[in-house]
Amino acid sequence: NAGVTQTPKFQVLKTGQSMTLQCAQDMNHEYMSWYRQDPGMGLRLIHYSVGAGITDQGEVPNGYNVSRSTTEDFPLRLLSAAPSQTSVYFCASRRQNTEAFFGQGTRLTVV
Amino acid sequence: EDQVTQSPEALRLQEGESSSLNCSYTVSGLRGLFWYRQDPGKGPEFLFTLYSAGEEKEKERLKATLTKKESFLHITAPKPEDSATYLCAVPNPQGGKLIFGQGTELSVKP
Numbered sequence: 001n002a003g004v005t006q007t008p009k010f011q012v013l014k015t016g017q018s019m020t021l022q023c024a025q026d027m028n029h030e031y032m033s034w035y036r037q038d039p040g041m042g043l044r045l046i047h048y049s050v051g052a053g054i055t056d057q058g059e060v061p062n063g064y065n066v067s068r069s070t071t072e073d074f075p076l077r078l079l080s081a082a083p084s085q086t087s088v089y090f091c092a093s094r095r096q097n098t099e100a101f102f103g104q105g106t107r108l109t110v111v
Numbered sequence: 112e113d114q115v116t117q118s119p120e121a122l123r124l125q126e127g128e129s130s131s132l133n134c135s136y137t138v139s140g141l142r143g144l145f146w147y148r149q150d151p152g153k154g155p156e157f158l159f160t161l162y163s164a165g166e167e168k169e170k171e172r173l174k175a176t177l178t179k180k181e182s183f184l185h186i187t188a189p190k191p192e193d194s195a196t197y198l199c200a201v202p203n204p205q206g207g208k209l210i211f212g213q214g215t216e217l218s219v220k221p
Contacts, residue, residue: 102154
């Protein structure tokens with residue numbers, strides 16, 4: 001069972017570059033979310049989606065874009081990378097009012 | 112404001128020394144409380160779901176309980192392999208977001 005798949009696992013970007021973090025789930029979950037995790041900060045919600053075509057901002061959305069054209073995929077776009085976006089990024093999916101399943105994370109470094 | 116607070120931030124135990132982790136929440140209309148375990152460099156791994164006050168769930172050395180204001184994760188006779196960060200989370204009233212606590216970093220020494 002694939003569950004939630006994130007790619008890439010590691011990435012180094014230069015300041016100002018753009019890139020897309022991919023997230024796919026095969027559980028037919030309506031809800032998908034992106035989090036970033038920094039030391040001492042816990043999991044912070046970037047953007048989330050409650051279904052195809054519907055997205056909303058979390059607590060730290062600036063500098064990130066998302067779209068949800070299919071139930072399975074929820075890519076996260078960094079428009080112009082900044083060193084402050086160096087972090088570990090997690091994608092998660094779930095059904096309403098049930099537990100979330102997480103991907104293995106993408107470790108991003110912006111130099 | 113919807114909020115989840117975990118305590119302590121860090122806990123050091125000797126192997127076999129039982130203890131409890133706390134997760135307190137302020138959210139109207141609880142729609143579930145979830146416990147996760149996270150190992151370094153990995154994504155959170157789901158442990159338990161609790162839906163109503165008085166409910167308990169057990170798995171090996173872990174038991175989760177729920178009241179109207181908080182949840183406890185009891186660890187009985189822990190082993191070094193139980194060392195990890197433990198997270199709890201609740202959905203916001205609208206259900207779209209999962210609100211996480213900051214986590215408790217547990218270290219069990221042999």
